[in-house]
Amino acid sequence: MIALQLIGIGTGNPDHLTREAVGVLNTADLILIPRKEHAADLADLRHAICAAVLTRTVPITEFDMPVRAGEGDYVQAVHAWHDAIAAAWRAAIEARLPGGGCVALLVWGDPSLYDSTLRIAARLPGMSVRVVPGITSVQALTAAHGIPLNALAGTVAITTGRLLRAQGWPPYAETLVVMLDGGCAFETLDPAGLCIWWGAFLGMSRQALDHGPLAEAGPRIAATRAALRARHGWIMDIYLLRKDQP
Structure with missing residues (x-):
């Protein structure tokens, strides 16, 4: 069983994390970090946040963030993009935690506000999902x-x-x-x-x-x-x- 923890991390400052978020990160079995081709320092910032708050060794794995199609119907393109992101999450998790466990995904800002992380997570049946709110932009x-x-x-x-x-x-x-x-x-x-x-x-x-x-x-x-x-x-x-x- 995979327990997916969606952690709001604010806007790049480790001080934006709540005590709850720090606790969840330190009890995770795996931390997922997306890497975008033209914004690699966003992944670096997530690594820096982990380095600042982790008090134990937690495996961290990156996955390549799929790119949304820029042409055609906007809504259809977003749905296809979300499908691709969900598949990338599943592949990364199954490769590192084949027996299940707790996965923490660092979400910029807060997962509840103009963010589709929860909609993407809904594409992964069989995973329990918990939201740890963060500071919004x-x-x-x-x-x-x-x-x-x-x-x-x-x-x-x-x-x-x-x-x-x-x-x-x-x-x-x-x-x-x-x-x-x-x-x-x-x-x-x-x-x-x-x-x-x-x-x-x-x-x-x-x-x-x-x-x-x-x-x-x-x-x-x-x-x-x-x-x-x-x-x-x-x-x-x-x-x-x-x-x-x-």
Whole structure:
């Protein structure tokens, strides 16, 4: 029997792990770490987190992260991608734990928020699944800027860059948090009356922050984002938009 432990690890800082997460990692029989072709340092960061918190020797194995098809129907491509990831998990686990045991999988941020780890795990019948929550990038962003998530008695929506481009600002939201933005979807909005709080590589030594009226800060953020992506080969960022309060 395989017990799969999905551990939220925050945004790259070992201090983001909860005591529960540290305990689970130290009792695991195997730790799985994905490696992406163009973002190998994400795997290195996971290794560094393990090195910082493990108090006993736990076998660690990497697997190559499948690449999602960039053409065709988006939803179908994601389902096929998730099937491939589940197969990669199963192959890595069966190769290292043929008799079963406890497997820890390090999940960036938290497995519950705009993350598909739980949907992928559901493709592996016969495994028990436990979630160990972690600090989300939303929490890391608001903490870094020292701001509350919501305006006083205000509504909050969390969406993706793709949906913001396609659907615009949700009519019921006063505050909008945008995740998984492959570009700068905020550029599609009328900046009048909007402020932005942006962060990249939150919690890491390379953390970058900016904020201000969208009309002024937006171009700065777009330029900084492009420079960081060129320098590191990848970028992980998030931003919060808020309407001016009367």
